[in-house]
Amino acid sequence: MRALRTAASGMAAQQLNVEVISNNIANMNTVGFKRQRAEFQDLMYQNIERMGAQSSSTGTVVPTGVQVGLGVKAGSVYRITEQGTPARTDNDYDVAIDGKGYFQVTLPSGEIGYTRAGNFSLSPEGQLVTEDGYAIEPSITIPQDTVDVSISKTGQVQVITDGETEPQTVGQLEIATFFNEAGLEAIGDNLLLETAASGPASIAAPGEPGHGQLLQGFTEASNVDAVAEISQLIIAQRAYEMNSKVITTADDMMSVSAQVKS
Numbered sequence: 001m002r003a004l005r006t007a008a009s010g011m012a013a014q015q016l017n018v019e020v021i022s023n024n025i026a027n028m029n030t031v032g033f034k035r036q037r038a039e040f041q042d043l044m045y046q047n048i049e050r051m052g053a054q055s056s057s058t059g060t061v062v063p064t065g066v067q068v069g070l071g072v073k074a075g076s077v078y079r080i081t082e083q084g085t086p087a088r089t090d091n092d093y094d095v096a097i098d099g100k101g102y103f104q105v106t107l108p109s110g111e112i113g114y115t116r117a118g119n120f121s122l123s124p125e126g127q128l129v130t131e132d133g134y135a136i137e138p139s140i141t142i143p144q145d146t147v148d149v150s151i152s153k154t155g156q157v158q159v160i161t162d163g164e165t166e167p168q169t170v171g172q173l174e175i176a177t178f179f180n181e182a183g184l185e186a187i188g189d190n191l192l193l194e195t196a197a198s199g200p201a202s203i204a205a206p207g208e209p210g211h212g213q214l215l216q217g218f219t220e221a222s223n224v225d226a227v228a229e230i231s232q233l234i235i236a237q238r239a240y241e242m243n244s245k246v247i248t249t250a251d252d253m254m255s256v257s258a259q260v261k262s
Helices: 002-026 226-259
Strands: 036-042 045-049 066-069 072-079 086-088 095-098 102-106 112-115 146-151 156-161 168-172 175-177 185-188 191-193 202-204 213-216 218-220
Touching: 002 036, 002 072, 002 226, 086 095, 095 102, 146 213
Parallel strands: 095 218
Antiparallel strands: 036 072, 045 066, 086 218, 095 213, 102 112, 102 175, 112 191, 146 156, 156 168, 175 202, 185 191
16 A cells, blocks of 8 residues: 555654754754754656546547655755844954854864854964864964954954054954855854855955955854744644554555455
């Protein structure tokens, strides 16, 4: 009975859907996190009677035919990159991107990673780094005797050192944009990697055309909507239950047919 396999594919699809939703909810408070959405496609169809087939010697054709679908499969898990709400922290080294773009991070492997999480700190050498100690690219070092740090909307980093009144520029933050942000590969730790699907990075200073501006003293909150995710979770649960009910019904029907005596 096809219904058994069809409903089983539906249960597997809804299990994936719940896993994606649970990851969204788990990362509600993750800085710069972008929620994901599971998308599905119907599987192949079995043609019992093909539409357009000739149905008589006079040339009439079957208008619709008989096709039976064989279930559902996962099409993709799509990352939704809409802006999260800026959350004020008043920490001089916290920076949020208002608009499109990603900070560049030098990974231990030498690769360049990308992140929306701008909750930066200083390394023992005074270098601007992520929570895991990975250096921001281009590298920016804050002098040890710094008493005030200013990061402009366009990414210029200026400091005032002890005994000085005039600020001095110590670096320029740059951000990267991509044609297809959803094509970036997530590797955990708030980091993404460029792929063939994302296209090459376009590097520019914040505020340049197509690139967002920076907000010092803010971090970007997750774009997860708790109410929407709970609603989607309930829908996925109901869909899972309905597919389970189909399997039970198909099994009952098979039991009845097995008991039929000639």
